[in-house]
Amino acid sequence: MAVRNNTEREEELVGAGARLDVEKFLEKCRMNGFQVAHVQSVEALVSVLADWASGWGVRKIVLGGLSKQLAERIRGEFTGREYMVLEIGGVEMEIEELRTGSLGVFRANAGIKETGGLVIFDNWASNLASLIPEYSVALLEMGEILQDYWMLAHLIRQTRPGGIAIISGPSSTSDIELTHVVGVHGPVGCGCIVAGLELDE
Amino acid sequence: MRGSSSMSRSRVLGALEKKWEVETRWRSMLAMHLKSREGMARLQQKYLEGVFESRKKSVENLERLVALTIESVKREGGNVYVAKTAEDARRYVASLAESRGVKCVIKSKSMTTEEIGLNDALLSQGVDVIETDLGERIVQLAGQRPSHIIAPAVHLSREEIARLVKERRGADLPPQPEAITRFFRQDLWADFKRAEMGVTGANIVVAETGQAVLVTNEGNGRLVATMPRIIVSIAGVEKIVETWDDAFNVLRVLPVSAVGRDATSYITVIGPRGMSRHVKVPEYHLVLLDNGRTGASNDPWLKDALRCIRCAACLDVCPTYRILGGHVFGDIYSGPMGVPWTAITKGLKDASEIAKYCVSCSLCLHVCPVRIDIPITISWIKHASGGKTLRERILTMYESYAVLGSRLPRLFNWLQGSRVSRRLMEGLLGIDRRRLMHRFRGGNLYEILGEKYLRRRSADVVYFPDTYAAYMDWSIGLLAVRVLEALGYTVAVPRTYGSGMPSIQYGFLSKARKVAEKNVEKLKSYAENGGRIVCSEPTAAYCLREAYPKILDTPSSRRVAESTWELTSLIAAESKTLSPSTRQPPNTYVFYHHPCHSRLLSPGRPSEDLLKRIGMNVATVDYGCCGIAGTWGMRRGAEGFLISAEIGRRVAEIILGTGCMEIATESSVCAQQLRQFSGLKVRHTIRYIAESLGIQSREEVVLNF
Numbered sequence: 017m018a019v020r021n022n023t024e025r026e027e028e029l030v031g032a033g034a035r036l037d038v039e040k041f042l043e044k045c046r047m048n049g050f051q052v053a054h055v056q057s058v059e060a061l062v063s064v065l066a067d068w069a070s071g072w073g074v075r076k077i078v079l080g081g082l083s084k085q086l087a088e089r090i091r092g093e094f095t096g097r098e099y100m101v102l103e104i105g106g107v108e109m110e111i112e113e114l115r116t117g118s119l120g121v122f123r124a125n126a127g128i129k130e131t132g133g134l135v136i137f138d139n140w141a142s143n144l145a146s147l148i149p150e151y152s153v154a155l156l157e158m159g160e161i162l163q164d165y166w167m168l169a170h171l172i173r174q175t176r177p178g179g180i181a182i183i184s185g186p187s188s189t190s191d192i193e194l195t196h197v198v199g200v201h202g203p204v205g206c207g208c209i210v211a212g213l214e215l216d217e
Numbered sequence: 218m219r220g221s222s223s224m225s226r227s228r229v230l231g232a233l234e235k236k237w238e239v240e241t242r243w244r245s246m247l248a249m250h251l252k253s254r255e256g257m258a259r260l261q262q263k264y265l266e267g268v269f270e271s272r273k274k275s276v277e278n279l280e281r282l283v284a285l286t287i288e289s290v291k292r293e294g295g296n297v298y299v300a301k302t303a304e305d306a307r308r309y310v311a312s313l314a315e316s317r318g319v320k321c322v323i324k325s326k327s328m329t330t331e332e333i334g335l336n337d338a339l340l341s342q343g344v345d346v347i348e349t350d351l352g353e354r355i356v357q358l359a360g361q362r363p364s365h366i367i368a369p370a371v372h373l374s375r376e377e378i379a380r381l382v383k384e385r386r387g388a389d390l391p392p393q394p395e396a397i398t399r400f401f402r403q404d405l406w407a408d409f410k411r412a413e414m415g416v417t418g419a420n421i422v423v424a425e426t427g428q429a430v431l432v433t434n435e436g437n438g439r440l441v442a443t444m445p446r447i448i449v450s451i452a453g454v455e456k457i458v459e460t461w462d463d464a465f466n467v468l469r470v471l472p473v474s475a476v477g478r479d480a481t482s483y484i485t486v487i488g489p490r491g492m493s494r495h496v497k498v499p500e501y502h503l504v505l506l507d508n509g510r511t512g513a514s515n516d517p518w519l520k521d522a523l524r525c526i527r528c529a530a531c532l533d534v535c536p537t538y539r540i541l542g543g544h545v546f547g548d549i550y551s552g553p554m555g556v557p558w559t560a561i562t563k564g565l566k567d568a569s570e571i572a573k574y575c576v577s578c579s580l581c582l583h584v585c586p587v588r589i590d591i592p593i594t595i596s597w598i599k600h601a602s603g604g605k606t607l608r609e610r611i612l613t614m615y616e617s618y619a620v621l622g623s624r625l626p627r628l629f630n631w632l633q634g635s636r637v638s639r640r641l642m643e644g645l646l647g648i649d650r651r652r653l654m655h656r657f658r659g660g661n662l663y664e665i666l667g668e669k670y671l672r673r674r675s676a677d678v679v680y681f682p683d684t685y686a687a688y689m690d691w692s693i694g695l696l697a698v699r700v701l702e703a704l705g706y707t708v709a710v711p712r713t714y715g716s717g718m719p720s721i722q723y724g725f726l727s728k729a730r731k732v733a734e735k736n737v738e739k740l741k742s743y744a745e746n747g748g749r750i751v752c753s754e755p756t757a758a759y760c761l762r763e764a765y766p767k768i769l770d771t772p773s774s775r776r777v778a779e780s781t782w783e784l785t786s787l788i789a790a791e792s793k794t795l796s797p798s799t800r801q802p803p804n805t806y807v808f809y810h811h812p813c814h815s816r817l818l819s820p821g822r823p824s825e826d827l828l829k830r831i832g833m834n835v836a837t838v839d840y841g842c843c844g845i846a847g848t849w850g851m852r853r854g855a856e857g858f859l860i861s862a863e864i865g866r867r868v869a870e871i872i873l874g875t876g877c878m879e880i881a882t883e884s885s886v887c888a889q890q891l892r893q894f895s896g897l898k899v900r901h902t903i904r905y906i907a908e909s910l911g912i913q914s915r916e917e918v919v920l921n922f
């Protein structure tokens with residue numbers, strides 16, 4: 017995969033203002049309970065994923081909605097480190113396989129700066145990878161961060177997705193005596209990696 | 218009538234006996250309220266305008282939006298059914314389940330399915346129905362209904378829940394929220410996998426694309442919309458918004474008002490095309506429920522309630538809900554919003570059964586992000602449903618009682634202090650013998666001030682004293698006038714009537730209208746000449762500014778409303794001359810109690826600011842209502858006093874915890890409550906201002922407050 021992973025190129029593409037936006041977006045995500053990282057290369061991306069996976073104690077990586085090349089690259093890195101890597105889509109797979117001891121890695125279509133949310137449009141595999149495993153990590157390009165919900169409304173009108181998920185934190189509840197507990201039905205922990213490079217190239 | 222009132226008495230007593238539940242609910246609601254207020258304080262005004270406009274547009278265009286939604290869902294390949302009644306909706310879903318051979322239905326949290334009684338209908342035809350929201354699942358296992366619209370199991374303790382899991386699911390768990398949550402994660406996963414049909418509610422339906430939007434934190438809504446092969450979304454027709462911009466107007470405000478957060482963990486959008494263009498949702502149904510909503514949209518008293526976005530902020534702030542909970546103060550929909558919603562979906566009679574728990578504090582209106590005037594709607598429901606008691610009628614004569622007391626102060630003060638007469642008053646008038654009553658000073662404000670003030674035809678300020686300052690203790694009225702004059706205003710005090718709040722509170726709207734008409738008639742010419750109408754009693758200002766225009770709906774009542782001010786707000790806004798006073802005793806540490814009606818009318822804290830400006834050391838805590846609510850807190854036992862005392866004790870504990878020496882407030886009845894339960898001296902804020910101006914000294918006798 018041709019990854020042009022340098023800061024200059026990023027600045028050229030989106031300008032310094034966007035860099036600030038990324039930080040604000042990530043700050044908001046952090047407040048919502050995400051682990052966050054801003055990377056400039058696939059190597060760095062994989063290294064962050066590996067760190068988080070080891071911190072969370074998972075040995076299974078579930079990929080959903082990633083480009084073929086990126087999926088290959090991640091698979092390569094992790095297989096060498098004795099992880100099991102599964103890819104959603106194509107082959108029929110037992111949903112149970114995705115559930116325990118796993119980290120879902122999915123491609124988000126957009127991020128919302130104002131509220132710290134990640135958006136999935138119409139992608140069954142991304143949806144599952146973000147929902148079923150015990151942990152999940154969203155991958156997002158820097159230029160995909162939108163200011164607010166109304167920019168998202170504009171995007172929805174343009175692209176007409178059939179299904180949308182906006183994720184703004186780990187699955188949680190306060191239903192028992194208002195005690196905050198994470199990991200009710202969806203992921204116990206989640207992360208967001210913003211990449212200053214083109215992920216699907 | 219007697220049967221129903223003794224039934225509600227025993228329900229109240231039953232609720233009060235569950236002490237753990239009362240305590241937990243009070244603390245939980247207070248915590249949720251504070252989070253919500255913190256979030257709302259950060260929220261930009263434009264978002265509040267946005268959500269209001271979007272919801273208003275929905276209510277005004279119900280039929281058009283239903284038609285647009287039908288078109289969109291069909292265009293996308295889905296099925297849509299408009300159910301006129303709850304029964305129609307129930308039947309549609311039940312027969313769908315039957316015809317598709319469904320054995321198990323999983324549900325995400327939905328008040329609308331509670332409204333139509335869907336679970337019972339499905340269970341009766343042998344379908345397993347599993348609630349998947351944790352709180353809903355817990356109350357389902359307990360065989361109860363939710364007691365709060367967003368925290369359904371808030372009334373149950375962790376020990377009770379652990380016991381329930383053991384009894385109903387056979388698992389022996391430690392009573393820890395984490396362990397219980399982990400158990401349900403596993404237990405319900407099996408149901409997600411086996412269910413053929415998923416039923417969701419919807420926070421919003423977007424007409425332009427025909428999609429339903431779910432707002433959740435747990436992720437069960439996403440699983441319900443992802444796992445089964447048949448998906449049914451059930452939504453009231455009022456939930457439809459026209460565009461995605463409208464939808465985001467709601468989504469931006471809803472979580473902030475509900476829990477003080479900018480976003481919940483998940484927003485899930487479902488529709489005929491599901492989450493993928495390639496792996497389609499095999500079968501999608503949208504059921505749009507009317508069940509009284511279209512009728513309500515044409516009813517001037519009920520239509521505003523259709524704007525509700527179900528944030529529950531009104532439940533969290535409501536003083537009686539905090540004590541009684543949704544199983545007493547509620548039907549399917551609970552707490553403040555539950556009253557108009559019961560009227561819409563089940564009719565006035567059912568609504569009137571729960572309307573009696575509203576004490577007209579107006580805090581629900583204050584916190585409602587879409588400005589639904591629930592208190593006045595509830596007054597109308599009480600009025601229109603009939604069934605008011607003789608004692609309530611007697612309480613509307615409170616002003617006559619005060620006028621008599623002002624003429625015979627010794628007798629009335631003796632009667633109020635004697636145990637025998639208090640027993641008699643309790644039996645005949647329904648006034649609880651344990652309630653501390655204000656003493657009468659004797660005479661009235663109009664006599665004390667004299668003709669000059671009565672006859673003045675135009676003035677900068679018209680003082681409206683209401684019952685307390687006119688007849689029970691005119692010293693407050695006198696100080697108000699003196700302070701205003703010292704600050705350079707000319708003041709008129711025409712003879713007016715009491716505000717009529719007891720009539721509004723108990724639903725005697727015809728009587729309230731008569732009083733309102735008379736007061737507006739007296740005040741309108743001053744307002745037309747640019748005079749400000751000023752009240753030292755927050756409830757009086759509330760009547761003039763909020764209630765009268767709604768019950769009279771005339772240009773004069775609106776003119777009077779626009780000119781009405783609370784006394785301390787006017788001073789805070791206009792007086793530049795007040796400054797730290799050397800007259801205050803050093804280190805006087807006061808607690809400022811913000812009366813409910815004042816919160817609504819004077820946002821910010823003008824009185825607190827004033828007290829600080831004159832050099833006082835001021836503490837305050839936003840606990841909400843002190844629990845007296847006019848004459849309601851004087852009512853006998855379970856009809857008022859016992860609930861009022863539960864609140865009063867808790868509020869007093871908070872106040873005493875600040876270490877303050879006395880309490881400042883503007884409401885005469887709040888003063889009654891705070892004095893009784895804290896044991897501290899309570900003084901009207903105007904007394905501190907007067908002192909700082911050298912008009913009154915601390916040594917002067919303060920009768921009540």
Ligand code: SF4
Pocket residue numbers: 531534535536537538552553574575576577578579580581582591592
């Ligand atoms: S006015 Fe007060 S008592 Fe009545 S419903 Fe609203 S918050 Fe509750």
Ligand code: SF4
Pocket residue numbers: 524525526527528529530531532553554581584585586587588589
């Ligand atoms: S009435 Fe207002 S405060 Fe209450 S739930 Fe509805 S929108 Fe929220």
